[in-house]
Amino acid sequence: MPVSLEKPIRGFPDKEFSERTTNAQTLMAANDVAGMLLMSEQDVRYFTGFHTLFWQSPTRPWFLFVPATGKPVAIIPEIGAELMRQTWIEDIRTWGAPNPEDDGISLLIDLLKPFAKEREKIGLMKGHETKLQMPLSDWERLNTSLQGLKIVDVTGIVQGLRMVKSKAEIQKLKYICAIGSAAFEAVPEFAHIGIPLEEVFREFRLSAISHGADDAPYLVGAAGQGGYSNVISPPTQRPLQHGDIMMLDTGCTWDGYFCDFDRNWSIEHATEDSKRAYDVLWRATQTGIEAAKPGNTCLDLFECIAAVLAEMDQSGGDIGRLGHGLGMQLTEQPSLASFDATELKENMVITIEPSLSYGDGLMMVHEENIVVRPDGAELLSSRAPVDLPMLI
Amino acid sequence: MPVSLEKPIRGFPDKEFSERTTNAQTLMAANDVAGMLLMSEQDVRYFTGFHTLFWQSPTRPWFLFVPATGKPVAIIPEIGAELMRQTWIEDIRTWGAPNPEDDGISLLIDLLKPFAKEREKIGLMKGHETKLQMPLSDWERLNTSLQGLKIVDVTGIVQGLRMVKSKAEIQKLKYICAIGSAAFEAVPEFAHIGIPLEEVFREFRLSAISHGADDAPYLVGAAGQGGYSNVISPPTQRPLQHGDIMMLDTGCTWDGYFCDFDRNWSIEHATEDSKRAYDVLWRATQTGIEAAKPGNTCLDLFECIAAVLAEMDQSGGDIGRLGHGLGMQLTEQPSLASFDATELKENMVITIEPSLSYGDGLMMVHEENIVVRPDGAELLSSRAPVDLPMLI
Numbered sequence: 001m002p003v004s005l006e007k008p009i010r011g012f013p014d015k016e017f018s019e020r021t022t023n024a025q026t027l028m029a030a031n032d033v034a035g036m037l038l039m040s041e042q043d044v045r046y047f048t049g050f051h052t053l054f055w056q057s058p059t060r061p062w063f064l065f066v067p068a069t070g071k072p073v074a075i076i077p078e079i080g081a082e083l084m085r086q087t088w089i090e091d092i093r094t095w096g097a098p099n100p101e102d103d104g105i106s107l108l109i110d111l112l113k114p115f116a117k118e119r120e121k122i123g124l125m126k127g128h129e130t131k132l133q134m135p136l137s138d139w140e141r142l143n144t145s146l147q148g149l150k151i152v153d154v155t156g157i158v159q160g161l162r163m164v165k166s167k168a169e170i171q172k173l174k175y176i177c178a179i180g181s182a183a184f185e186a187v188p189e190f191a192h193i194g195i196p197l198e199e200v201f202r203e204f205r206l207s208a209i210s211h212g213a214d215d216a217p218y219l220v221g222a223a224g225q226g227g228y229s230n231v232i233s234p235p236t237q238r239p240l241q242h243g244d245i246m247m248l249d250t251g252c253t254w255d256g257y258f259c260d261f262d263r264n265w266s267i268e269h270a271t272e273d274s275k276r277a278y279d280v281l282w283r284a285t286q287t288g289i290e291a292a293k294p295g296n297t298c299l300d301l302f303e304c305i306a307a308v309l310a311e312m313d314q315s316g317g318d319i320g321r322l323g324h325g326l327g328m329q330l331t332e333q334p335s336l337a338s339f340d341a342t343e344l345k346e347n348m349v350i351t352i353e354p355s356l357s358y359g360d361g362l363m364m365v366h367e368e369n370i371v372v373r374p375d376g377a378e379l380l381s382s383r384a385p386v387d388l389p390m391l392i
Numbered sequence: 393m394p395v396s397l398e399k400p401i402r403g404f405p406d407k408e409f410s411e412r413t414t415n416a417q418t419l420m421a422a423n424d425v426a427g428m429l430l431m432s433e434q435d436v437r438y439f440t441g442f443h444t445l446f447w448q449s450p451t452r453p454w455f456l457f458v459p460a461t462g463k464p465v466a467i468i469p470e471i472g473a474e475l476m477r478q479t480w481i482e483d484i485r486t487w488g489a490p491n492p493e494d495d496g497i498s499l500l501i502d503l504l505k506p507f508a509k510e511r512e513k514i515g516l517m518k519g520h521e522t523k524l525q526m527p528l529s530d531w532e533r534l535n536t537s538l539q540g541l542k543i544v545d546v547t548g549i550v551q552g553l554r555m556v557k558s559k560a561e562i563q564k565l566k567y568i569c570a571i572g573s574a575a576f577e578a579v580p581e582f583a584h585i586g587i588p589l590e591e592v593f594r595e596f597r598l599s600a601i602s603h604g605a606d607d608a609p610y611l612v613g614a615a616g617q618g619g620y621s622n623v624i625s626p627p628t629q630r631p632l633q634h635g636d637i638m639m640l641d642t643g644c645t646w647d648g649y650f651c652d653f654d655r656n657w658s659i660e661h662a663t664e665d666s667k668r669a670y671d672v673l674w675r676a677t678q679t680g681i682e683a684a685k686p687g688n689t690c691l692d693l694f695e696c697i698a699a700v701l702a703e704m705d706q707s708g709g710d711i712g713r714l715g716h717g718l719g720m721q722l723t724e725q726p727s728l729a730s731f732d733a734t735e736l737k738e739n740m741v742i743t744i745e746p747s748l749s750y751g752d753g754l755m756m757v758h759e760e761n762i763v764v765r766p767d768g769a770e771l772l773s774s775r776a777p778v779d780l781p782m783l784i
Contacts, residue, residue, distance in 0.1 A: 010629070054624035056610045056643065057723040059521050059716070079712070082622035096712055100520040100731055126528035128492040129451050136518035137545060139528075153529060202601060209597050217609055218448045230474035232446035237402070251448065320471070320488055324451070331449040339492055
């Protein structure tokens, strides 16, 4: 029972990667950066197309160097060489990993030595929402060996590029969002009184994969009388009860791209409070969708969504962020938050994700996925029903 | 169709976490370490029981401080507070994340200031198979703000503890390995000529989850005429053909614990070379299983497995590692490799994973999961058939 939307082609033509690289190099030149050293699965994949679940093994580091001109250089464990050779990358330098004495460090030193000597700037992603994807002791060793290496932060360059999606990326996101929508539509088939939440999760995953998802790696949710109190829990074995409000929030994947949205249901009965919270959240989401036009900022969206939430908000104003970027990661830049003045651009893909606290320690979340088009938002997820749906 | 093995209880009693913490504190005292700052999902979960898929969102850092005495202290985003309160942890310090200006850093500074003042040693995992799970710029800021902070590497302490599994951990590993075995046994039901490898992957995931896995996050494999040439690929849409050798390698999870093993099949026909490779690998695996006794080292296992592989090895001696630890991560310490002299201890859970290159750029892998018992290995995975099985 795959979704009716036509399945996109897996992968990307080489042109996509050369364009991404050229765009990065233009920004690097403007910032006087002689090369960028990247280490995360998504950043390496963005510039190469190197796509493997093997990154789930945390044993080995992987490196990609984007020079000022020409193709990126891969410095990777030998086990990845065969797969990397299938990408557009030509310069592939490998070592027999794992090797605790030298896990790619001497290869990195060889590569970076000329830049250190010339005191040219090398970019590294060291800012917000990044991690140093190698052992800290290896990083210290690299810097000790390369006296004079000038490291600058290129978080903004890479995140800025990745925020705006290509046509092919949007096709993949649209496809996985359609699959997520179909999986949510099937929930009434298996969720009802007496079914443990754990089994609802299992059936949801089966449904998502049967509808065409490669996997449903992210699935959280909750169910409780009159509402739920946290939104990041794994499932319990507690059976669904009359009067529960249930929420499921999923990140399903197709060809390395995520959807990320949630749905709420009442089990046979909903309190007035929960119906009201749902209504406020639905309208807050709608306001966000309508405001998602090129030129408006993330802060603008945050403020207009927050204004609707204020009708019922009990959080004392600390409502966190109300949406985020979406793509190769479940959550990406930008943030719909008071601190983020990023201007929305055509082809950004974001989530609109308001949340409310209400009653005695309860909370509710809503989420939709959209792509920013010249005239405004195009929904990628099927819009949630206007009233809290009931499972009977 | 869940597996017949009795399902273990989810989570752990608090006693498990207090014992892990006490064991760590004993090692910390012996190394004059006044506290450990941990940041990875698995290390935080190991000492707290804090278990959520929300870590898949890379936006926020999470911190756990293990002091010299008493319970660990959680320094985490507010969104995790409710779930952390359900664990044995009492001191939970939160901030409204994400916050690019201060993502937990001032809370960390407050916590660590007294240690910096007294010039006491604070442990951080900065060695092999680790990453710095926070932005590098935040790490630099922390060190600038805490002049005199003495950081020492505690990779060995934490990895050393995690290598030896508790009874409850082994029950979870045994359960997920039984599920993985059942999923592999079902492969002949859906894999045959004309089915695209992508569909085999989809059916395998559905089978694993139907058999009781929470998810099958890791699934790689390949199929090709007479053999395959890389073992970390996502699936292609190429239909299975007469004469293919197909391999599937999976990490399925249950309650946060992984199995990690693979299986090979021929499609209607197998070359003599591939049958011979299979036989050598089966016997190499068997040798490793038989040598997995307390007192033998990882190096011992590596050497006796490699001796069997030498019958057919075409890799020029660079055969990498031949197995690894298994638990909360798909791959953990130790490594069955020439560089690892770790002594096997009772209740270590490891994979035996020999690989061979043969023919014209082909390779084959075998893998089984075992727990080290006083008298030798206990198989957690069902042993692969002694001859290369054929799908017809």
